[in-house]
Amino acid sequence: MSLARFGVRKPVVANLVMFAIIGAGIIFGVGLRREFFPFVESRIITISAPYPGAAPEEVEDALATKIEDRVSDLTGVKEINSVVAEGAANVTVEFNEGYSIQEALVEVKREMDAIQDLPDDVDNIVVDILEPNMPAIIVAIYGDADERSMKDFLIQTRDDLLTLPEITDVQPGGYRSDELRVEVSPERAIEHGLSLPTIADRIRAAMIELPGGTVKTDTSTISVRSVGVEEGADTVREIVIKATGDGGVVRVGDVAEVFDGFVDTDLVTRYHGEPTMTLTIFRVGDQDVIKIANQVKAYVSGRNGEPNPYGVTKADLQEAWALGSDRFSVAPPPGTLITTTDLARFVEGRLDLLLRNALQGGALVFLTLVLLLNWRISFWVAMGLVVSLLGTLTMMAVLDISLNFLTMFGLIIVIGILVDDAIVVAENITTRHEKGEPALVAAVKGTNQVAWPVVSTVLTTIFAFLPLGLMNGQIGDFMNVMPWVVGCALGVS
Template sequence: MMAALEAVLRRPRTVLTVMVVLVVAGIVAYLTIPKEADPDIPVPVFQILVIHNGISPEDAERLLVRPMETELRSLEGLKELTAVAGQGYAVFIVEFNVEVDQDAAARDVREKVDLAEGDLPDGAEDPVIKEINMSLFPTIIATLYGDVPERTLYTHARRLKDQLESISTVLEARLTGHREELLEVIIDGMKLDSYRISQSELIRAVTRNNRLIPAGALDTGQGRFNIKVPGLFVTAKDVMSLPVKVSGDGVVTLGDVAQIRRTFKDAAGYALYNGKPAIAIQIIKRLGSNIVETNAAVRKTVAEFSRDWPKSIHVDYTFDQSKFVFSSLSNLQSSILTAIALVMIIVVAALGLRSALLVGISIPASFMIGFLFVGFFGLTINMMVMFGLVLTVGILVDGAIVIVEYADRKMAEGLDKREAYILAARRMFWPIFSSTATTLAAFLPMLLWPGVAGKFMSFLPMTVIMVL
């Protein structure tokens, strides 16, 4: 071991070249690594919604909750199961232990829901399973508001939504605060009577036609082609031309007995911003993407896309998490720089300027190499990583101070500089190695901490281990 160490130390140019390359790579990694406030901890949590229109909370508990609970309780790795019965629905929150694989948990939940679905009453809709991921919450909300017609605001919001989803780091842009658009059909009773069409015939004609019907396949001997009968309503013209009754050569369409117009669903609530009608667009970033860069790209896209909009439509932003992330990381970076400055002042006072510079190089060099490993293992820069850097500031200089002080003493005794530092490295290698190993041993048990808190805190010992 000592022979290998001495062989490395007698090649200073090679050592300096490798260190410079690693430091530069670390700087590049620091600039490109995604930054966020808190570590991304994937916790397997699922929401199951069962809708049964008109059912009371008591009946929902008996007919919806109990059959579903019976199956879900047998899930492997289940931590907590919460069920809520309400008027017309039942909702279940299924939480697994953090060690459970998320894909396996999702597969098991779907299997259990399929088994329980056969015990649900006939009027119940198919259960809706939704995976809850804390990282898939909006990182910024763009709100359109102004004294303009609702359709104008909705049209601009929908176009902006499509534009925002074209950003590579945006997973989804979700509209909220708007009413769902639909076609309103107003039946003329007198015309129904004149054509002798009953309401049941009218409803049957609509429900039977608005569907996609597979018609099998056609085998021509040279190839096989699937055939389908298009029957879905796409435009208002499709609805108006729907045949309701056929008598001889005459065809009565829906447009002959009704008025059809575009409108919105009845309002169940109102969205206002600064006292004016508003539609919000919630932006959800992709996992692992940089929240600061994503939100900056969103702002830039909105500014460019809304340049030619009417002056009466305004855009504002709320819940911009990048501001909090940038503020938190900036404060921690300032704390790290302050800690480095204080350590350097103490080292200069104790060893002198020349020795202090040699000791001080170890801090930024170790940090940059640590960032290189952070990027290599696919981690993000967050508050726990920065706290780990703060902890290592004082620990990093301990070994360097010991080696530099011993080398200075040998140079004072007349030994050559190069030989003095080689001798100091050989003499102090095992004591410094043992000291660093005991420090790392104190942090290793934190990697075995179970649960969500353990996953959250694991970033701290990983940072300390990589930097030291």
């Protein structure tokens, strides 16, 4: 029994399948992850190794070369690159396609733990996967407030945003780094018999963090570190630099003035002609860029004392708005707080374009077929387009394919192909019915007559896109979503 005959003889089953596809498409389509470009799993692992105070030549010989030797023999290594600078070495290890990056991460960490002859000052080698990220939206504050107030506000805002779901990477910019400046009074230093190098050494010794060895227990090994004093003007003033003969002590505050300020660098950022500082919120991995942007905009609205632009129906956006509103009730922003460079709007624009194309294409098909055939055939051709698109969204959810620039472009392309196939089948059925065949007989025979030509057309289109899925490397990972989307859409149709 052919598929057309089955649908005609058992219309209840066919209608249930159709409604199931429509329902699944609506449910899964709303929950699809949205992003600008498709997520490509990284094949690069980074190794960051600090070596405080060491020259680049010493870092290369004592650190970078040893790291390279340990990872070069690992399975699946494609390329190793090292960047050596004063006080640090950064090594990137790229693995071959198809090799599990999580297994590679475990192996690299194991190799780093096995290095025994590293310098004593090298204590914290960080091994991580290089995750691709892309800016989602930027938060900016500008105005005539003092630099310290704006920076403290920006850091607080960054910490608030990092507590929200989906947001994991926020990079501040536009401000100078903090600096503690100690201005020694020569008269008081001479009075206490202290030199500038002595004072500097005492401050450095009090603030440095040093490894203190390990303590082994029956169940674990505990690392011990000596922690320096807190980096603040008040704590630096209390650092003891000398003991007197009468049992007293000389502190930094007795011989110097300590100021908490900023590094003296030429850094000027402006927005609308006024000083500004920014937070760039990145989408990391497979996060939803539109959810990230909406959460940020909801928080900024609350932080400015404005109503929630998204209402109270979405829990995550209400949470972000409430957090900002609570901060506003304590103190308003020290300047004008805005969102800018909202890159999520490009994704929303593509979604709107897809929806408009689908609606316009369906309307044009319906009107054209009404004029040339009849309204019933026009209705079912348009319904076939809707069912095919919703079925495609369902398949995308099952295959974990996101709505992005490439997948939406593929859907826009395939709309025209779906309409063409539907018109061919509908016109053939109508022609046979006009020649005197009963409606049901014309539906079965008309569909069967053009079934294989239509299937051949679908297959040739799928095969035309197939090479995109066979490409190797990062470009292949990037482009292989296109044939999947086209194949799903044409297969469902």
